[in-house]
Amino acid sequence: MQLVFWPVTIHGVSLTRPEAVTLALFALGGADVAAETEDVAVRVAELAPGMFAWRKYPDLIDKELVRVALSDARLKKHWVVGSHDRGGWLLTTSGQELARSKEALLDGTKEVRRSGRDERQLVRERVRLLSSSAFEQISGGDLDRVTTDAADAFFRINVYVEGQARERKIARIENQFGGDPILGDAVRALAAVARTRGNK
Secondary structure (H helix, E strand, C coil), X not given: CCCCCCCEEECCEEECHHHHHHHXXXXXXXXXXXXXXXXXXXXXXXXXXXXXXXXXXXXXXXXXXXXXXXXXXXXXXXXXXXXXXXXXXXXXXXXXXXXHHCHHHHCCCCCCCCCHHHHHHHHHXXXXXXXXXXXXXXXXXXXXXXXXXXXXXXXXXXXCCCHHHHHHHHHXXXXXXCCXXXXXXXXXXXXXXXXXXXXX
């Protein structure tokens, strides 16, 4: 196996390491379900063979390179949220946009992780969001009156949820319902309100 150093070209498209791990996370269903570093490592090794290989043992995946690339995608590009040791990694809205722009590189191998139970859970979650007081206020044109507590309740978080845990919960709802024709605008507006508490 020939060692590949980044950026790598796949089907004529150049990918950096943060882009490659973001695309691998997308392939694992990372818009809806957090993925562990090891799962991303295996998937990105299939997508870009050798890009994350050890130098001396090129048949092995260097998990530390994958973790650093995921951290760069989080800290420098804001494409993912999460961490290696706290619940795994999840795509942000901008990470999904990047992955969708390069989705052709996956050759139709995107994994679908939703079961019938998952679909029912999404339906229940959508009903909960539509019946929330925050959504009711926004629908009535009262965004200015939506409190951070109401926005937090919309995302099922409270004042004690901070940092990456807060961002992960907000991103999950954004990923699942940001494109919803009824909920989408409200989700984005309430995400901005919920993030104000996280920035204090």
